[in-house]
Each structure stands twice: as C-alpha cells, then as structure tokens.
Amino acid sequence: MTDTSLARIRNFAIIAHIDHGKSTLADRLIQFCGGLADREMKEQVLDSMDIERERGITIKAQTVRLEYPAKDGVTYVLNLMDTPGHVDFAYEVSRSLAACEGSLLVVDASQGVEAQTLANVYQALDAGHEIVPILNKVDLPAAEPERVKQQIEDVIGLPADDAVMISAKTGLNIEGVLEAIVTRLPAPTGDETKPLQALLVDSWYDPYLGVVILVRVKQGRLRRNMRIRLMAKGTAHPVNDIGVFTPKMQPVDDLGPGEMGYITAAMKTVADCNVGDTITDDRAPATEQLPGFRPSIPVVWCGLFPTDADEFEKLRESLGKLRLNDSSFHFDPESSAALGFGFRCGFLGLLHLEIVQERLSREFDLDLIATAPSVVYKLTKNNGDEIELHNPADMPDPSLVKSIQEPWIKATIFVPDEYLGSILALCSERRGVQVDLTYVGNRAMAVYRLPLNEVVFDFYDRLKSISRGYASFDYAVDGYEEGDLVKISILVNNEPVDALSFMAHRSAADRRARSICEKLKDLIPRQLFKIPIQAAIGGKVIARETIGAMSKDVTAKCYGGDISRKRKLLDKQKEGKKRMRQFGKVEIPQSAFIAALKMDA
Amino acid sequence: MTETLALYIHWPFCASKCPYCDFNSHVRERVDGASYVAALRAELAHEATRAGRRPLASIFFGGGTPSLMPPEGVALLIEDARRLFDATADIEITLEANPTSVEIGRLRAFHAAGVNRISLGVQSLNAEALAFLGRRHDVGEAIAALEAARTIFPRVSFDLIYARPGQSLDSWRAELRQALALAADHLSLYQLTIEPGTQFATLFGRGAFTLPEGDAAAALYLATAEEAARFGLAPYEVSNYAKPGAESRHNLAYWRHGDYLGIGAGAHQRLTLGGRITASRRHRAPEEWRARVERDGHARTEEEALSAIDLAREVMLMGLRLTEGVDPAYLATRSGLTLAEATDPAMLVACMDEGYLHWTETGHLATTVEGLLRLDAMLPVLLR
Numbered sequence: 001m002t003d004t005s006l007a008r009i010r011n012f013a014i015i016a017h018i019d020h021g022k023s024t025l026a027d028r029l030i031q032f033c034g035g036l037a038d039r040e041m042k043e044q045v046l047d048s049m050d051i052e053r054e055r056g057i058t059i060k061a062q063t064v065r066l067e068y069p070a071k072d073g074v075t076y077v078l079n080l081m082d083t084p085g086h087v088d089f090a091y092e093v094s095r096s097l098a099a100c101e102g103s104l105l106v107v108d109a110s111q112g113v114e115a116q117t118l119a120n121v122y123q124a125l126d127a128g129h130e131i132v133p134i135l136n137k138v139d140l141p142a143a144e145p146e147r148v149k150q151q152i153e154d155v156i157g158l159p160a161d162d163a164v165m166i167s168a169k170t171g172l173n174i175e176g177v178l179e180a181i182v183t184r185l186p187a188p189t190g191d192e193t194k195p196l197q198a199l200l201v202d203s204w205y206d207p208y209l210g211v212v213i214l215v216r217v218k219q220g221r222l223r224r225n226m227r228i229r230l231m232a233k234g235t236a237h238p239v240n241d242i243g244v245f246t247p248k249m250q251p252v253d254d255l256g257p258g259e260m261g262y263i264t265a266a267m268k269t270v271a272d273c274n275v276g277d278t279i280t281d282d283r284a285p286a287t288e289q290l291p292g293f294r295p296s297i298p299v300v301w302c303g304l305f306p307t308d309a310d311e312f313e314k315l316r317e318s319l320g321k322l323r324l325n326d327s328s329f330h331f332d333p334e335s336s337a338a339l340g341f342g343f344r345c346g347f348l349g350l351l352h353l354e355i356v357q358e359r360l361s362r363e364f365d366l367d368l369i370a371t372a373p374s375v376v377y378k379l380t381k382n383n384g385d386e387i388e389l390h391n392p393a394d395m396p397d398p399s400l401v402k403s404i405q406e407p408w409i410k411a412t413i414f415v416p417d418e419y420l421g422s423i424l425a426l427c428s429e430r431r432g433v434q435v436d437l438t439y440v441g442n443r444a445m446a447v448y449r450l451p452l453n454e455v456v457f458d459f460y461d462r463l464k465s466i467s468r469g470y471a472s473f474d475y476a477v478d479g480y481e482e483g484d485l486v487k488i489s490i491l492v493n494n495e496p497v498d499a500l501s502f503m504a505h506r507s508a509a510d511r512r513a514r515s516i517c518e519k520l521k522d523l524i525p526r527q528l529f530k531i532p533i534q535a536a537i538g539g540k541v542i543a544r545e546t547i548g549a550m551s552k553d554v555t556a557k558c559y560g561g562d563i564s565r566k567r568k569l570l571d572k573q574k575e576g577k578k579r580m581r582q583f584g585k586v587e588i589p590q591s592a593f594i595a596a597l598k599m600d601a
Numbered sequence: 602m603t604e605t606l607a608l609y610i611h612w613p614f615c616a617s618k619c620p621y622c623d624f625n626s627h628v629r630e631r632v633d634g635a636s637y638v639a640a641l642r643a644e645l646a647h648e649a650t651r652a653g654r655r656p657l658a659s660i661f662f663g664g665g666t667p668s669l670m671p672p673e674g675v676a677l678l679i680e681d682a683r684r685l686f687d688a689t690a691d692i693e694i695t696l697e698a699n700p701t702s703v704e705i706g707r708l709r710a711f712h713a714a715g716v717n718r719i720s721l722g723v724q725s726l727n728a729e730a731l732a733f734l735g736r737r738h739d740v741g742e743a744i745a746a747l748e749a750a751r752t753i754f755p756r757v758s759f760d761l762i763y764a765r766p767g768q769s770l771d772s773w774r775a776e777l778r779q780a781l782a783l784a785a786d787h788l789s790l791y792q793l794t795i796e797p798g799t800q801f802a803t804l805f806g807r808g809a810f811t812l813p814e815g816d817a818a819a820a821l822y823l824a825t826a827e828e829a830a831r832f833g834l835a836p837y838e839v840s841n842y843a844k845p846g847a848e849s850r851h852n853l854a855y856w857r858h859g860d861y862l863g864i865g866a867g868a869h870q871r872l873t874l875g876g877r878i879t880a881s882r883r884h885r886a887p888e889e890w891r892a893r894v895e896r897d898g899h900a901r902t903e904e905e906a907l908s909a910i911d912l913a914r915e916v917m918l919m920g921l922r923l924t925e926g927v928d929p930a931y932l933a934t935r936s937g938l939t940l941a942e943a944t945d946p947a948m949l950v951a952c953m954d955e956g957y958l959h960w961t962e963t964g965h966l967a968t969t970v971e972g973l974l975r976l977d978a979m980l981p982v983l984l985r
Contacts, residue, residue: 566918573981
C-alpha cells in the first residue's frame, strides 16, 4: 500500500456551498469504494462534531483514502480532502487545497453558483488545481442544468460542457464522478529520494492519542520512528504512529510522495502544530520550507463573560480545553465593571466566534455574555508609537491619537435581482465601495470593498433579512486603511460602562449612539432615581436618553401583621442588590446589559 | 417592662371571602362564637401574665369580620383587658364592622360593650364596584350604616378601595367627595392591590381586568390627598387620612413600632420581654388555634428576639410610612442603632437631594409626598 506509485494516486478536494451536497457526495464516494460497511455509514461521515453535522460547516480538515478499481483496470488510491468550509478559515482552506492537485466543484443544479463557492473556486485556481464541475440534484424538478452550466462558464470562466451530472442523494452517477477524478485530475509529483517535505494540513486533539496531525507528503518518505522537525516552529518530535484514514484510522509503516495520512508524535496541544508548517526529517532536513506558511491571526475580538460570576474558573478551563484543539483562537483575562471577570477572545472571523461560543455553551454547559465584536485597529499616536487595538475600552485619549487604520474586506454578494436595490443601499450605508456588479440570469453578483467594522455589526443579519435569506455572502480580508473612527462610550448615570463602548465611523456615530441609548432606555427598569443614559465621543455627549423615576411603588396596607413579611421582603431585596451593578446612586440589573449586548450581536 | 401596650384581637370568620382579601379570614357554616370568645379570653389571660402589667392605650377588634362577634363576648374581652392591664383614661377601642343591615343592628350593643370607635368596611359608594369587590352590602346600607354609626360612636372611620379597573380620575374624585361629605373624622383609602393567592390574583393573572398603574396610579393618589384636604382630612400615613387628633392611635402604635400584643388565630405581635424585643405569631387555622389555646394556654407558633438590624429596618419601614416620620432618638432607643448606622449615608443624601426625604421641624426623618409614592423602591436602597 505504501509503495503506491504516483501515477495511481489522485488527491482532490470538494468545493461546494452549504447545502449543495458536499457531505452527501463524500458519503457516497466512501460507500462506493467500500470504505465503510453499510451499517457503519451515518449521515455526513466526515463531520465528526455535532456542530459540524447540524450546521453543515466543516471546521477541521479531514481526509479519506479510497481505493477505486477504475474502468481502465487499474486500482487507484483516491485521497478525498474535506476542507473547512468557510471564509473565516480561508488560510486553513488554502493549505488543505495545497495538499491536493484537483477539485470537484459541486453546484446545486437548481440553486446555481453561490458567493461562497466562488471564493473557494478562486482559491483552488490559485492552488493550481484542475477543476471538475459537478451538477448535483439533477433529478429534482427545479433543476436547470443548462442554465447552471452557462452560469459556471460566465461567472467562473470554467468550461462546464462535460460537467458530471449526479444526484448524490440517490447515488446517481457516482461512478461518473470517480472516473472523472481518475481521468481528468492530474497525479501528484514528487521524489522519494529527496529530503522529507510534508505539509502540515491540520491537527486536532484526541483525548486518547494526543495531537493527531494530518499531513501530505510532497517529497521524501515519512516513516514510523523517524524524528520529525516542524520547520517554522523549530521543534522536533519522535513519530509514534503513522497511518491513513479509510475513514477509520489504519496504521501504515510509511507515507511516500503524493500520499496523505496522519501521524501522532506525543504532542499535548495543537498550539505546537501550525497549519501550513513543513514537516521534515530532523536528521536529514530539507533546506527549504514549503511555500505559503503564515501564522493565523485573529481578526475579530470580543469579550466573553460568564453570566454567573462563579463560573469564571469553569470558563477558563473550558477555553483551555477548546484551545487544545483550536490554536487559532486566543484568550486573555479581562475584567469589566458591568460584567465582572471574563476573557478577551480573538477569532478568525464571525463564524469562528459563533462556533466557539456555541461549543462553550453546548459542550461545557456555560451561560455566556458576549460583548459586541470588534475588529483590530492599528493606531498611530502623536509620538509615533503604533499600537494594535483589540478592545475599544483600551482606546487611548483621542487627543493622543494621530490616526486610526481599520481592516477592510472584499465582499462578494450573490442576490436575486429583486433584492439588489436594498442590498446595494445596505452596502453603501455601511461605507461600501462598489468594485463590480454583474448579472447572471436573474441573479446579480455585487463585489464591494467594505470596512470589516461595518460587517461585524449585524451586517449579515440585515443582509439575510433584506433578501429573505436568498443573498449569499463571502469575504476576504483586504488590507488596512485610515478611517475617521471614533470611540463611543456609553455612560449610565454619568459613569462609563466599559463593556458597551465601541468604535464607529464618525458618519455612523450619531445613529449608532442613539440606537443603543434607546435600547438601554427600554431595557433598564425604572427605579427610584431618574437615570441619564448618554453616548459620548471623548467628553462630548452625542446622544442622550433619560429613564424617568418610577412614578409609584408603595404598599397600600401595612399593619401589625405585615411587618415581618415586609422585613423579610426587604432582606430579599437587599440580597438581590448583590446581583446589580452600582452606578453611583442607581443600580442596574446585569440582565439589562446582557440584553443590550444580545440585541447588538 | 412598662412599655405602653396596644392590644389586637382577631376574629377570623367572615360570611364570605372577598376576592381581593388576603387576610387570615375563614368562612364556616357555623361558628361556635361562645367557645371562640372563651379561647380568646384564655389566651389573653395567658399572654397578659407573661407580658406583665402595663399601660394599655388601645384595643382593636379586627378580622375577619369582628362585627359578627357576639357583643357580650366583646364586652367580656374589654372587661378582661381593663382588668389585666392599666387602661389609659383615653383608651381607644376600635371594632371593624361591615355595613350590612344585620351588623348595623348590633352597633348599639358594641357601644354598650365599651367600643368607642367604629371602622366600617364601606369600600365603595358605587353599586357596580361593590359587586366587583364581592361585598355583601349595597350603597344604601353603607350610607345608613355610616349615619347610624355617627349617632352612636364618638369616632367613626371607614375604608374605601380605589384605583379600581377602569376608574377615572374624575369618577374617583366624585365618589370620594360624596364619601367625605358623610362626615367621618377618619378615612382609610387604599389603592386596590392584587395579593397573591386571592381570587383577584387568579383573574388578574388571566388578564380578566387591568388596574391603573404608574403615572395613572400616582395621579389618583395625589388627587385623593387633594380631595381629603378640602374636608379638613390630612394624610398621616400612606393610606390613612384624619382630622387633627382623630388619627388611629392603635394603628400609630404599629407604625411607630411600639409594643403590641396580638390575640387570636394568626395574630402577630411585637413585645418587649426581658429587655429583648420579640416577634411572634399564632397558629393561623382557627380550629387548631383554639385546640392549642385549650391545651397550652396560647397558640404562639414561633417567637424570635429581633436583632438590632432587624429592629432598625422595621422601625424605618413602618415609620417612613408616616408623615411625622421617624424620630432618630426613638430609632436608637428601640433598635440600638443610630440613623447613620441604620441607613446608607450616601443614599440618605441622594434621597434628600431628590426631594424624597426631609427633616421635619421636630427633627424627624420623614418622606415627602414624592418619597412616599416610591417608598417601596426607596427602602432597599436607603436601609442597611
């Protein structure tokens, strides 16, 4: 098995929009090649986490080695690479694609090309892939294969005449897909006599095995008991185990050029295994790393606080456990007057943030409060110092700041014609700059440059609601630009609430400031004293609301038989005040801040 | 052991349960009045021995419906109390009565028994409202009862319930003026409150009716004081209005956190015993209460010596209901805590600044009208 000649290997990825059938096709391919007995098959074999299966999002890359006896009489080894499926993981996707020579582009024959498909296709083209278009769900009455083929040619510029027509659900023409892989995708190249160069595609933490590393051997041979070196990281480890996924883990003695598999090397945390690193032989190292490595950098930050202050330690432990398996997310302790002790956490993007939050609540049973997501600003101070701002609360006094740069993105939006107008209005309201606008049939593709700041603030929800869920959206980070940005502080009873402060463009400052003041006015219950709610830039108040004092709250009857009850009620109220946050003479229930943050998210 | 005492005697029975009432009242097909009176007398004698001889400034027969008591029983209890304690010359003896014709017929007998103040549960002068409130009397009976009471008793008070569903400011003003014209020297005017466990709580929870709240409730409250003032009645407690000197001395004992002895099913008390101020209550169910009295001489179920902070809270939460406010010297004597120890000084200042609290001419800390309106919100903020 391990002396597979290069000509008999094909390494491929599957590119598809969510719901267009990637996982189902993968299941069918595994089944066809007998990788799993029928009784072992469950839906979406490759998506191992609940969250992946439910949301149809792949978080970790995975491979499956299939053996396919082709019509030419040769049995081929096909390595299916399941890549992470979202732009937040664009870098991880690029490394997964770099491990393959070709891709299957799966498009729903009734839905057509979506924004996410497009971004991934471009990445595959960048990786030098041969691409085979596949039209899925052709058996459905709404299927329009001819129109979708035309769309693939128009939008992607890919010949689609010989697209493979399938139904992954019914298993129609799965063999056609396998034949196309064998005949149309190139075999890998490599020289097993050269020093070892293997790409670290991904890694994950397994409670029994420690860290499992997914590799693609490019040059040389990776053997059991070899001492490997991670070239970028600069550390060396003995290989304990080596194998392939069928999709079950199956040990092998070695992996040669063109092959994919896993190794374990007694590593305790994935933080040691940077995606894209080059693995070489510590005794006979390669002289050069594989191209394309970069460390992952969080793009979006937010504060995470336990609703119950007693759960702080549990949160710390849970974050630590998650990080065992996800080195791309960062966390540092943080404290807030309004929300208590928590962590400032960095994520690759909004989806990544959502996934981590959801895993914390689902797998660790934590009830969390998240502050509004913030991007990373680059500040230049008057004295020339440059700082990166992850948290609006840390913004220096504006008079000390010379300029602020903010990250921009290039967004691709696919939307049915009838919603285009509102989508364009949304983009320009969010300071978007149109780059391109093309029509494909009755769908429009709008390409915009947008400040990421404007996108983390409820952009995606608005997009979905304006288009009734029909718009699809994808983005790639596209550099930094100077912007007229201000920090808006929220003051409750004249005291700043750090957890509610945020950065905004000056043009949007008034609108956003008014909106949050109004929200707080609705959320904070009236109490004994009137409470001014203000939004301010520096010392200048730009929006104000006042929560009036309650008009009447007094027990009508209170006689000798009522005193004990009244006193006990008072004891309870005093106890309840411990869950309130004091702002001068007024106390705000923490639940009001939580609600304000939830509405913002 | 010479604290002046107020004596409360509870009659736990009613002819029917009113839908708003959460008092300890019970409807029984037949009540053995004589036996209950005997048990009340037994408990009174037992508790008097324990409390020791003291000046007695007031007796209050409450309920339930004490006007359903046998008048001779009332006479015996008053006689006992006068014998067991040193009644002050101006002792105030109040009995609560419902204005049905049956009970009106007994007013003279109650007066003869020693009652010198009557408090009538009129509740409304509006026929529809009386039906809604589940009362057994009509407007005519209420007015007749008031007129009869005025000729028999030197002091007459009555209760009204307002801020009822759909009640407008104007209609309440009109009803209240009509009531004020009936020339009582004291009125208890309560905003309708939905108490848990009552029939109204069920109906209200179901959305069967709504009540004036917030600004509307505040406006009704302020209008009430305004109308009462035209007839020379001033508010002296959240819901109580009186001509000068006509304040209920018995109820003032509660609000001033004096000693009071409570006899009968479910009655509460605050009593100085051996230098400690104790709080206790009695068994609520009338039958069980009687059985315990017959067995033990009393039916107290729990008794605790109140801590300084508990006492301070009680003195403040009751005293701030009064327009006269709290005397800091009395607070210190009663609880052992000074005003500065009993309150959060920063909040005290804030409440002063906001115009919720003020110092009276006599140096008491008192609520303003604005403060009184928000007293329940102020207490947890102000008190330690």
